[in-house]
Amino acid sequence: MLMKNSAGAVAALRRAPEFAREVLGDIRQLSERACRRTGRDTVQIMEVCGTHTMSFAQSGLRGLLPDTVRLLSGPGCPVCVTTAADVDRTVWLAHQPGVTLTTFGDMLKVPGSTGSLADASASGADVRVVYSPADALDLAAALPDREVVFLGVGFETTAPLVAATLLRACETGVRNFSVFPLFKLVPPALRAILAGRSHQNDGFVLPGHVSAIIGLAPYSFVADEFGVPGVIAGFEPFDLLEAVRLLLNLVTEEPARIAIQYTRGVPSGGNPAALRMLAESFDPCEAVWRAVGAIAESGLAFKKHLAEFDAARKFPGMPACDAPEPKGCLCGAILMGRALPADCRHFGTTCTPETAVGPCMVSSEGACAAAYKYGFTETSRWKKFGRPRKEATAP
Amino acid sequence: MCLAIPGKILTREGQTGRVDFGGLIRQAALDLVPDAAIGDVVLVHAGFAIQKVDLSMEPEIAERLGVSC
Numbered sequence: 001m002l003m004k005n006s007a008g009a010v011a012a013l014r015r016a017p018e019f020a021r022e023v024l025g026d027i028r029q030l031s032e033r034a035c036r037r038t039g040r041d042t043v044q045i046m047e048v049c050g051t052h053t054m055s056f057a058q059s060g061l062r063g064l065l066p067d068t069v070r071l072l073s074g075p076g077c078p079v080c081v082t083t084a085a086d087v088d089r090t091v092w093l094a095h096q097p098g099v100t101l102t103t104f105g106d107m108l109k110v111p112g113s114t115g116s117l118a119d120a121s122a123s124g125a126d127v128r129v130v131y132s133p134a135d136a137l138d139l140a141a142a143l144p145d146r147e148v149v150f151l152g153v154g155f156e157t158t159a160p161l162v163a164a165t166l167l168r169a170c171e172t173g174v175r176n177f178s179v180f181p182l183f184k185l186v187p188p189a190l191r192a193i194l195a196g197r198s199h200q201n202d203g204f205v206l207p208g209h210v211s212a213i214i215g216l217a218p219y220s221f222v223a224d225e226f227g228v229p230g231v232i233a234g235f236e237p238f239d240l241l242e243a244v245r246l247l248l249n250l251v252t253e254e255p256a257r258i259a260i261q262y263t264r265g266v267p268s269g270g271n272p273a274a275l276r277m278l279a280e281s282f283d284p285c286e287a288v289w290r291a292v293g294a295i296a297e298s299g300l301a302f303k304k305h306l307a308e309f310d311a312a313r314k315f316p317g318m319p320a321c322d323a324p325e326p327k328g329c330l331c332g333a334i335l336m337g338r339a340l341p342a343d344c345r346h347f348g349t350t351c352t353p354e355t356a357v358g359p360c361m362v363s364s365e366g367a368c369a370a371a372y373k374y375g376f377t378e379t380s381r382w383k384k385f386g387r388p389r390k391e392a393t394a395p
Numbered sequence: 396m397c398l399a400i401p402g403k404i405l406t407r408e409g410q411t412g413r414v415d416f417g418g419l420i421r422q423a424a425l426d427l428v429p430d431a432a433i434g435d436v437v438l439v440h441a442g443f444a445i446q447k448v449d450l451s452m453e454p455e456i457a458e459r460l461g462v463s464c
């Protein structure tokens with residue numbers, strides 16, 4: 001067993017380069033062992049967190065991993081999975097008379113079929129970037145003559161913040177405030193990936209801050225039902241190195257299980273106060289993920305007693321938009337682990353961060369944006385997987 | 396998007412507190428960490444503390460992250 005406990009990481013900080021070399025050596029050995037077991041030439045692991053995508057790329061770790069480890073970026077960026085139709089509806093909201101639309105900065109440039117929130121702002125809509133949903137509520141209190149709408153984009157990490165903000169709104173009696181809920185949940189997306197016909201993920205690097213809220217139990221089906229292990233990982237380079245090593249250990253272990261590398265931030269029970277608030281404010285509902293499609297129970301709808309804060313009810317007549325994905329964009333296949341950015345014919349030519357065609361290039365944490373910025377040109381070499389090339393085409 | 400930064404709680408008045416991020420001091424909402432007290436290190440995401448950080452076993456990580464415990 002090559003696994004180390006957290007004392008390994010502590011010692012590592014004293015001698016970072018040696019630590020990295022040592023762990024990378026273990027990773028090479030473990031991945032070769034795993035390949036011998038599976039008879040394939042790579043161990044395929046998927047992270048499902050935009051912050052991990054960026055941390056793997058920025059730190060240079062991605063390039064240091066041996067050829068026997070293939071790292072995929074799954075649907076871990078809430079911006080990337082917001083549909084063009086939902087962006088269109090948000091733009092419609094921003095144009096309603098008296099509305100001030102507040103959003104996290106990440107959503108500003110995401111194009112719908114009729115433009116982005118930045119375009120709406122340029123054409124006169126009152127769109128403001130906030131750092132926190134609490135700031136949006138403060139803005140509503142300061143602007144009693146405006147209807148302040150907060151764009152609720154995010155995973156389990158972010159949804160409790162909105163629940164807490166709505167509690168505050170109830171307490172302080174601020175009524176000119178609402179939220180357009182576009183939240184997405186991570187475990188149902190993992191289930192959709194695993195239930196897919198052709199997934200070949202050997203393990204998951206699971207998102208640390210989503211898990212800080214939900215804990216370990218919601219992922220147990222990944223191991224119990226699908227036999228795929230996962231490691232909840234932190235965000236520092238040493239966290240990711242340790243997480244990959246731990247995951248490769250689990251890949252060759254029976255039975256599969258979920259483990260926590262990011263112990264300093266993730267108790268196995270998550271954050272009970274936040275979970276209670278989520279349960280009291282929302283019911284799970286079907287949600288449509290951009291380029292992936294509808295996934296059951298993967299979104300959050302307001303409970304009845306909070307319906308007055310639901311922007312979709314407050315502003316009736318929201319258009320039912322149906323925007324097709326851009327032609328040739330492989331985002332759907334990329335997010336599901338069936339293609340890599342450089343497989344796409346638009347990548348780096350017609351699709352760059354300045355001229356983004358698809359959502360994975362728009363978001364700074366998207367798989368294509370990271371691949372472009374850090375120069376990853378790896379293609380999926382499907383032949384070695386024995387899988388037909390055309391499966392990598394987005395629907 | 397799920398970025399969260401560790402910081403140390405300096406003051407707590409009800410649901411809000413001042414948090415020290417390695418020298419940068421900002422206000423944060425503490426609604427989601429009802430039992431976090433002054434001196435605790437918390438992960439702050441979009442203005443809200445979402446979890447207490449347990450650095451007791453990892454003082455050197457604490458130092459590296461710019462929080463002392």
Ligand code: SF4
Pocket residue numbers: 328329330331334341344345346347348351352356357358359360361362368
């Ligand atoms: S390179 Fe652009 S068009 Fe191709 S998959 Fe990525 S975002 Fe979509």
